Amino acid sequence: MELSLAWRLFKRELHQGQLLLIILAITLAVLSVTGLASVSERLQLAINGQASTFIAAxxxxxxxxxxxxxxxxxxxxxxxxxxxxxxxxxxxxxxxxxxxxxxxxxxxxxxxxxxxxxxxxxxxxxxxxxxxxxxxxxxxxxxxxxxxxxxxxxxxxxxxxxxxxxxxxxxxxxxxxxxxxxxxxxxxxxxxxxxxxxxxxxxxxxxxxxxxxxxxxxxxxxxxxxxxDVQSGDSPIAAAVQRAERFLLLASLLGIALACAAIGIAAQRYCQRHYDVVAMLKTFGASAKQIRVLFGTHLLLVTTVGVLLGLLGGFALDRGITAFLPIEIAAYTPPIGRPIMLGIATGFISAFMFSAYPLMRLLAIPPLRVLQRQLEGLQLGMWLHLILSLGAMALLGYLYSQSLALTLTVVAAVLLLGALLSVLGFFMIRLGHSVGMKTTNPLQLALAGLRRRAKQNAVQLVGFSSALVLLLTILALRQDLLQEWQKQLPENSPNYFLVNIAPEETQIISDFLAPHLKTSPIIYPVVRGRLTEINGEELISNAQKQEGSEGRVGISRELNLTYQASLPPNNEILEGEFNQDTLDVSVESGVAERLGVSIGDSLTYTIDNQPLTVKVTSIRAVHWETLQPNFFMIFTKEALAPFAYTSMSSFHLADSQRGLILDLIKQFPTVSIIDVGAMVSQLRQIIDQVSLSLTLVLILVLLASALVMIAQTEAGMATRQRELAVLRTFGASGWLLRAATGLEFALLGTIAGILAVIVAEFTLYLLKTQVFELNVYMHWPWWGIAPLCGGLIVALLGIWRCRQLLNKSCGELLKGH
Structure with missing residues (x-):
């Protein structure tokens, strides 16, 4: 009986279009996740496939x-x-x-x-x-x-x-x-x-x-x-590949969060539309079990339809994008099992866990609502709704990314957005309370509308703000990653290295190259030495440690040491000051962390069987991914002057100047010349491919965000139609209603923009420090641009969605109601 009634109710509401919002939300969720997963996996395979040529396997x-x-x-x-x-x-x-x-x-x-x-x-x-x-x-x-x-x-x-x-x-x-x-x-x-x-x-x-x-x-x-493998660090593209993969995972994770928000909003609207239905069923004697089976089955049917449509849309999206990809990327075919399973899991887990609390409220509607429509039943239990919603989002995020850091970052961003919505958003909406029901101008009418729909608008802010947070985060990360890779390989990156330059040849080679180069190359003296003591404590090797020896583990090989009067390019001082005195040394941050070295520690090296003790006065960050000479330790010239050395350098030559290399080989046969031009070219091809991938993902996110905003404006259309009918009855003009509606949506969009900037800055801080290892800085232009764009976009969407209602006469609005 209940199943038959559920099927009839499903068919009737599907035919009448009442299920459009929730089906659209579930379809969007599954489409976004499946499509992003398919495209992301194809791009990951392509990037790794191209990068694997650096290790020939x-x-x-x-x-x-x-x-x-x-x-x-x-x-x-x-x-x-x-x-x-x-x-x-x-x-x-x-x-x-x-x-x-x-x-x-x-x-x-x-x-x-x-x-x-x-x-x-x-x-x-x-x-x-x-x-x-x-x-x-x-x-x-x-x-x-x-x-x-x-x-x-x-x-x-x-x-x-x-x-x-x-x-x-x-x-x-x-x-x-x-x-x-x-x-x-x-x-x-x-x-x-x-x-x-x-x-x-x-x-x-x-x-x-x-x-x-x-x-x-x-x-x-x-x-x-x-x-x-290509991510083990042996490949010069390893860091770029790892960051690109994290970016693709993040885009999909944010897509999941966006989809979950859409489903939660749609589920709430679905249940609200059925409050009167449940009240009537209870009035006619339906038991609680019958009502649970009825709406449980109804939700299952809705979710199934949404999942199926989402899977079809996801694969259509993947095929459509693949058709525009370069042949070398489109040639990679990712397995389809994972996107399908993830899409199904996203649809059912999010639909049921995000619908749990709205369904509890729906089932608790008292029969008396048929007489008093303001009754809504269960008012408590929001903590349960929060736990279920966050649990669903975290579960889906971790299932997809297998990254706890990424998943926790997304959850933290959602918690912050929720906190801001409950405090700042509600406070700003309540500013319209003092205006009351005055309708003398569009702004007063818009503020009054915000007050009357305070709860509904708070829900709408979730969708608008989530979409804007997603856009700002992806846009900023894409830009930062591209800038990082462009710094790694600027236009005039060195494509030749000179190694084993004898001291007496240094000036001769520098003079030989000077007329042919735009800038004089930096000459790096190279001295071989072994670190033997830290603060007077003798170091042991890893092998000795494994054999049971006690002591501090050092670096079990000779190091290439150099001296420079000033900080080399692609180096950044993190702590201290760069080499001021004769026995100062600057240490690379990774080695300093590994050895437990800090400012003020003394290091003893053995060079040519002679000890040299120096003091750590600075810790440096080094961009190892750049194809330029880099060193763990940089000394002063005076400290390394007593020791034998050879030198190395790097420079850029145009293809038309390659004949100069043959002259170098003839005049300096003992100097080793390393040509990395082909490697630089291949690196650029991969980075171009990665850039294209990031652009495609950004376009996908833009489309998903636009769909969520469009779906979000669907909420409250029935209530708005009743209000427009009343206002028309009391003589409000079409111009006044259109202006007030546009202003109301613009105010919502502006508030969403402010909230989005706050959450995006917080999210980017976590991502840059915990996941991508990028420099953190504030995006000050966003604080003006995001609220303006948010207000404009949401206003246009709202007016577009309400255009039919705004063009109707008073009689048409009343008949439609």
Whole structure:
């Protein structure tokens, strides 16, 4: 009986259009989440796919010995493509000349991603047997011989390498690289028991295969083996990729919050429209159980329709946007299971948890309401509504992002918005109380309308403010991220590095380059040293710590130290003052935190078997993602003057000036020249792709926010129609009503804009400090622009939605009512 009645009620209200608002809200919620999830996952796959060319694979395992064959068998079972390689140092000889080189011995199929760039173009395959491809600078160091001797074998120097896709970026790696087939290593007899060799295993596959491989392979690795992906820090694009992924996750999380707000508002309106229905059903003898089944079934049917429409709309949105994406992004196909499950979960969890309290109020409507329509039943329990609503939002947010920091930030923003709405928003709306019911001008009538609909307007402010907070937050973060990446790679980023410059060559090279460069390059002296003591306490290595030794853990390798008279570019002093006295040192913030070093501590280094004790006088933030020389420790010239050093520098050359590099190689054969131009170009392509992704997400958020605002103006149309009918009856003119309606919505939008700025600034502070690691600053122009834009946008939406009511005559309004 109840199910049959619920179905008839559903069909009748669906036909009459009374379910439009709640179905639209649920559809919007599911569409936003499903569409954003699909687009975001496609963009994430594309960004990671493009960035993975920096490591020539999707995943890498580095090991000092051959890995467990079980891991390779697992990769084969999962269908991953894989190649292995070996890397070791060795001397090569050409006549009387010799040079230390880094040997890369690779299997057939290398590289899995990206290309080997040779002087004659992109490589096709690998070197032939008994052939070696060599880095350009090796030819200059050895005098361009036709053959070299490596171990007990001779090899032809056949082709020059411009860049390997997984070469990484290490200007301190002074050994030229040579590439050979892995099967040729045995004939050299260089690898003997105890030889230092790095074994590298590279894998590619789809996201499902890689996820399964990571879950099963990682536990099989030992402490000396390393798992590498594009976010592990080895890639120069790692920070950009991580921030872009967090941004996409945040956009979807805010989309979820926006959708939840829309559903909560729609559920409240749905229940309010049925107060009279419940009162009549109780008057006619319906039991509480019958009414619960009736409206529970009704809500289930409404939610199901909304979810289905939302899923269809979400995938239509994904397909529509994909059609406008570049081919290299559209080629990636994310799995559809997760967006579907997330969309369904969003629809049902938010619909039922946000509807719980309004339904409780609906079911508690007394039968006496048929005589006294002001009765609304349950008035308590708002705390339960708050807990259920926040719980639903937090659950959906965490299910989507798997990020506690992002989820808590969104929840904190919602709590602040709720607090402001209950205090500031209600207070500002109540300002209209003193005006009473005067209707002598549009402003007085608008303020009176705000007072009469104080509760309803407070609910509307939730939707308007949420949409504006979302827009401001996404807009600000997108702009900050783009500016950060543009700073990382400005137009004249260095594309060449000079390493191993002898002291006597420093001035000669500087004079040689000066006529060809716009600005003189900074020369960085490089001294090798090991940190041995902090405040007189001797440091131990990680290995010693694991063996049970007690003491403070230091850095178990030699550091590249430098001196500078002034703070280098891309460095920022966080604490203290940069090197004032002879024995001052400036320490990079990450190393300072890791070592527990602070201002005033003394550090002792061993350089050329001699101790050097200095005092920490400043802590620096360093932008490591920039392709420029950066150092953990910067000393004064006087402190490092007694020690031997070489120098390094970087500069930018236009393509038309590349001939200058050949002159450099000929005149300074001992100087290592590193060409990072191809890497810079590839980085720019990825950052352009990321920028496009952020723009697309911003457009999606704009559309979602606009839909929520449109849906929000739907609330209260029946009440407004009754008021317009009464005002028309008492002679109010059409101009007065249109102006008053526009002003009322404009005031709502202005208040929403003020609330949105406060919440957005708070949200951005949390996001920048806890998630994105960006500089925090106030957006002062927002305090004027957001209220003005909020007032204008909401006024236009309100007038557009009420245009039919405002154009009706008194008789038409009364008939419609």
């Amino acid at each position: 999707d995943r890498i395992i580095d090991s000092p010995a051959k890995i467990d064959p079980q891991i390779l068998t697992l990769a084969d079972k999962l269908g991953l493509a894989r190649v292995g390689s070996m890397q070791f140092n060795s001397m090569v000889y050409a006549g009387d000349a010799f040079q230390l080189v880094t040997v890369r011995a690779v299997e057939q199929g290398y590289p899995l991603k990206g290309d080997i760039e040779l002087s004659g173009g992109k490589a096709q395959g690998l070197p032939l047997a008994d052939n070696i491809w060599f880095e350009t600078r090796l030819g200059g160091l050895l005098g361009y011989p036709e053959q070299i001797e490596l171990g007990n074998a001779n090899f032809n120097l056949s082709k020059e390498i411009i860049r390997l896709p997984d070469a990484g970026f290490n200007p301190f790696a002074s050994s030229p690289v040579v590439l050979m087939r892995i099967e040729d290593v045995a004939k050299t007899q260089v690898i003997q028991p105890g030889s230092r060799v790095t074994y590298r295993y590279q894998f590619t596959g789809n996201s499902r295969q890689l996820s399964a491989f990571e879950q099963q392979a990682k536990p099989l690795l030992n402490t000396s083996q390393r798992w590498v």
